[in-house]
Amino acid sequence: MVANMTPRRDRSRWPAALTRERARPEVIRSRPDAWWLAVGTVCFGAFMGQLDASIVTLTYGSLRTGFHASLAAVEWVSLAYLLTLVALLVPAGRLADAHGRKLLYLYGFAVFTLASAACGFAPSLWALVAFRVVQAAGAAMMQANSVALVTTSAPRERMRSALGVQAAAQALGLALGPTVGGVLVSTLGWRWVFFVNVPVGLVALVGGHYLLPRTRARTKVARFDWSGLALLAVATTSALLGVSAASGLAVPGWGVALLFVVAAVAGRQFVRRQRRTAAPLLDLDLLRVRAVATGLIGALSGYLVLFGPLVLVPVVLTARGSSELTAGAVLTALPAGFALAATGGDRLLPGSLTDRGRCLAGAGVFALATAALLFVPLTTGPLVPLLALTGLGLGTFTPANNTMIMGAIPARSSGTGGGLVNMTRGLGTALGVALVTLALHLVAGGGVRAGARWAAAVLLAASVLAAVSAWLGPRDGQGTAPETR
Template sequence: MSHRAAPHTSASYDHEAVSDCAAHGEEETVNKLRGNPWAILTVLSIGFFMTLLDLTIVNIAIPDMVGHLDASLDQILWITNAYTLALAVLLITSGRLGDLNGKKNLFIYGVALFTLASLACGLSQNPSELITFRAVQGVGAAMLLPQTLSLVVDVFPTEKRGVALGVWGIVAGVSGAAGPTVGGLLVTKLDWRWIFFVNIPLGVICVIGAVILFPAPVRTVRHRFDVPGVVLSSVALFLLSFGLIEGEKYDWNGWIWGAVAASAVVGGIFLLYQRGQQDNEPLVPFSLFRDRNFTLMNFVGIAISFGIVGLFLPITVYLQSVLGYSALKAGLVLLPLSVGTFVTAGPAAVLADKVGAKYILMTGLTLFGGGLAWIMAVADVGRSWTGVVAPLFIMGLGTGCTFSPMATEVMRNVPPKLTGAASGVNNALRQVGSVLAGAVVGAVLQGRFASALKDQAAQRAGDVPAAYRRSFVQSFDGARKHLDVAAPDAGPRVPRNTPPDVAHRVQDAAGAVFGHGFIDAMGPTLLVSVGVLALGVVSCLFVVKFKGAPANPHGLPLSDEEITAAGTAV
């Protein structure tokens, strides 16, 4: 009996030993990864990817949302805008909170909130619920987004920072460009709710990775939080964003202009207040803007926002409503944009250090603007999707040339104690640029489209029987001010007793009016973004090539003495 017990005891001992060794090995592996810059970058990229993906993924799901939620057009617009608005308003505040309370903490809290809000968005039963949870999503995104670029700068030494920012740039470019493609696949194969559910596993992985791998948070600022600055900046950004988003809906009436004017007044008060706080931990350190490249890169970021919004808003309607593609096919047609971005994002970061960021940025902005102009030339009713593949790929190449060099230059001279504030300011201005771009591009598209519908209806009235021509033309006089992808169905309604052949001719004519009218409006709309991108190219001419060591050469946390010295230098 004892003879049989011995092997059992021995086997149990061996099993426990193996388990202990395995546990020790796993713990050793985790310890090696904890604080590893590349492991941290991987986690940051997942969080960054989710937030930027959600800026563009919703657009292509709008038709499905309209049908399933019985949402009005105004509600659909707010489903998109609530996210952008919350993101724009809170970015500067969140960036500064990261400096104060630890970027690791803000990143984890932001990802957790974003993930829970994504689950709530997917479970929403009516438009009001979805709008509310989209706003909460924006709050979570605002908490985590400034920490990504800031942490990359903090944890990577100078010699490796260019490559790291190249990866960051790839994620930035691909995530936004991939939104319509991923969204189209999810909507077609599953359901619109899955454009939100897809964030849940990514968010869980991200939170776990951050908790395990990120080093303990280090407070690089040991003074008070600028509460008045937070309130003033948030009110100013909210009033500006709200006015721009709602302006077209209310015909830019008095109270809309009042909101914009109030934003300017509050913004002025904020700047005056900040001027008096520069020696007392301000929310926006003015010293950041003494660096010419920091200021110019922020304008370039706004120009890129105009290019992206200027593309996605009209191209989504063009592919689905004019060419009649499904959400999946429209998303696949836009795939070359992501491919082009992936091709150039990495090399752009390396070339920027060798030949100068200004030249890479100028190349990228030129390619992006050239691609938009190319689409203007080839887009037409009845054209094949093959006509837009090459310009979309060219635009992707251009996008890939912008994010990494821009991120490198905007953060190059920022002292370690201000990286969170600088990242927050940069991201906030880019999101305000997106809101501004949406308002301007949307206003031009809607205004030109309404005019083009009337002109096209008058030209094509001869295609319908004489008895129906007057009502046909009049049906387009009150063209809707806001577009959606169901717009082709908004043509004239023929009486039920209308002969089938006549009803068919009227509907065919109405479809032609919509298609050609949209093409007529699409050209001037794209031209707006081309113009802003051209201004971005010109601004790059004034970028100075950096000489000497960067402000934070090692990317390491500073001691109290170094913090004091950095504060004095600032």
Template sequence: MKQMLFLGSFPASYFVRHPKWKWFILSTVLVGATMSALDVSIVNVAMPTLENGFQVDLATIEWVAMAYMLTLTIFLPLFGRLADMMGRTKLYNMGFVIFVIGSALCGMASTAGFLIGARIVQAIGAGLLQANSVAIITEAFPENELGRAIGLQGATQAVAMAIGPFLGGILITTIGWRSIFYINVPIGVVGTIAALYILPKSTVHKKEKIDYWGTLSFSTGLAFLILGFNQAGRAGWTSVTIISYFSIAVVLLTAFLIVERKVACPMIDLSLFRQWTFSSGNLMGLFSYYILFAVLFFMPFYFERILKLSPAMAGLYLTAVPVAMAAMAPISGYVADKYGAKIMTTSGMIACACSTLLLSSIDHLANSYILWGALITLGIGMGLFTPPNNSCIMCSVPKNRLGVAGGILNMMRSLGLIFGVALSGLLLMLAQQHYMTNHPLEPGITSLSLYDSAFLYGFRLVMLTLVAISLVTVGLSVSKNRQ
């Protein structure tokens, strides 16, 4: 068997003939899911260290995270489309190799600029992995087991995101910041070898041309849109720069829609969005991550500024969300396979509405049981919602469009993160300004306590908007035709 495994053709016949081959495929995909999810959260804790180590300002070092997220988001649909044309396994394996190279380059970085460039390489590899992972799972599993498989993938990603900051803190403290990138190298090497021997051969359904104009207009337009949202908090929403970014984005994305209607082989087949399950599922996915990351972004400010907790204690509270997600996701996928997705996606969003409603009621004397309950409920809600929703999206498209569907699914998740932070941040800022304008300083009230009151006012308003978004998502879930 040793000769067969190491000298035989790819994939190895041992795995192809094995009755549990699909589970070997899932395990291999989980390696990539772990690596890409771990890298998102593990890097955030290193930002202050990188800022001091490279002797650059915060605006520069923020691009270590921004370059990764921007590159990943704008290229996901393209990588999915290329996978449909060239073969998913081929591009998935390429993703492992590029991610390992990018991680090694990040670890060797001697300047902030080099590190940012290496993060772009790393993001290209992560994009190839993310765009194809759900598509590979969808092809490997029958529809009545797909929810469980995607649930396990979601649980793995949640655990990786949960342990990322903790693991990153230990590595930075004991070894140094370069270790948080080098840790990806052995994981990626194992994943590459496993992918070669386990994943099925790439299947090309039809020879098609690359839509260069569609790719250029979409990627560039989406990049300007993301930059507009990301930079608006610093530059101001009414600044010439931000208005220019949004204007260019509107022009380019409009041009993209025109191009896609005319070309024979579009980058994104717009007819996919005529399928209500696909379009509503992606919109719901965007809303769900909008809610999740708005909460994850603002809760540390509440814990540290209002409750005066340490960063470690704030992190412990927030860990409840991914842990609850990880516990619930496989269960949700299994139940959805048996009884239908609608009941799980609807229940999940109702749980998110209850969680954000609880958070809208907290103040500077919040009960710890309420905080734990709200955050655990949010994690349960996301765990209930995400696997069956992703399963419905992927099952609603033909097999020769699974790659681009997976790319769009992951892109919508990234956009939910970006919009959730940017728009909620704008709402919080406006609410704070309104409160402080109408509540001037009075005798016995310090400027610090006034600011805290203004923050709580804005925080509650943000949470109430998240309740409303959750209820809108409940309505979309109920309206889905697919059970």
């Protein structure tokens, strides 16, 4: 009888090992800078996520030629990734809160790395799109937990600095994407845009295993809300498709209207279900906390301002005769300013300045910069300092805004909170690209200059909304979650 029981216990070790978070080695855990090692590890994912988002657009021409496909078909390489990512961020965070953020983060990186290799070997365009969906699922598991891992690893008094470093890693990935993508596509071919993720992913997996801390506060989940996941996916997907269709795709007006109606109905049903179910996918009480509600509006507005110029500047400069290389170099001023402010803001700004004050200061700076776009000539000379100024404002605003959001969310729900933050960033990214494209499309008859002014007005409106959200945010000691971290 003993002999029969032993193999059964041996067989049970594998599932247990696969679902258990391992502690860091004592030599790592006891270091005073252990939290910085954890933050640095998370920056791998932050960097790769934004690098992958900005690098893939450089493959469109090669994909059209290699697979004899239309531009509309090739666009699904990016669209399928974005739709999947936005739909899965909150569910991934919810699962991480229940089963462990380190565990989900590492599995996410494994899925992302394997799917990247599969994308590189894709035999057809639609196989590539399918692999991109899997890659996005892995990215959702990473990104939903990146903010949570930073905030639960760093001491509370260093949280803003840690989030600033993570935001700078994202900005660096965004800045290098066009350059790295152009070099890889022109020298090694489009497949290496995906293969480049593999060695970075392997390094991050090893580093995460040894350097990331285990999850200490968890939220018990009796069952997973699959119906809520379906409703959330339908709502976000329909909304993003509607915005993309309105931006100039060959979709009739009634089709665009139908997509928005479906998004509204699915969103309303999602909220109703979350209020009624015993195990909601999203705790709606989090959205009643002032710091969370106003912070998410600010996050969406900030990322709209960050990504809108990525469409506007190349269109304006190439229409004036500049090369794409020149346009890319000019655009680098935006993420460079972002990274500088995000990493150096704590050293340059007064220590007595609150997170709300930093948000107001940052939003004021990029609001002034976007307002200037309405009046100055959109040429290389004025654009470089204005984009740098926009980046400096965003780099000041974003870490402080994230700190206010995550500081108001209980530690046991930090994965869900991180998923919310990143889902809002994804929506802001999509809106930044789509609304600027829509502005350029609607006034195409008036020329690039007229369209550029309307696009600049969109960016200014988003900047003002970010400033208003910061103004309405909580003062010191207000708007915190009912359970402290």
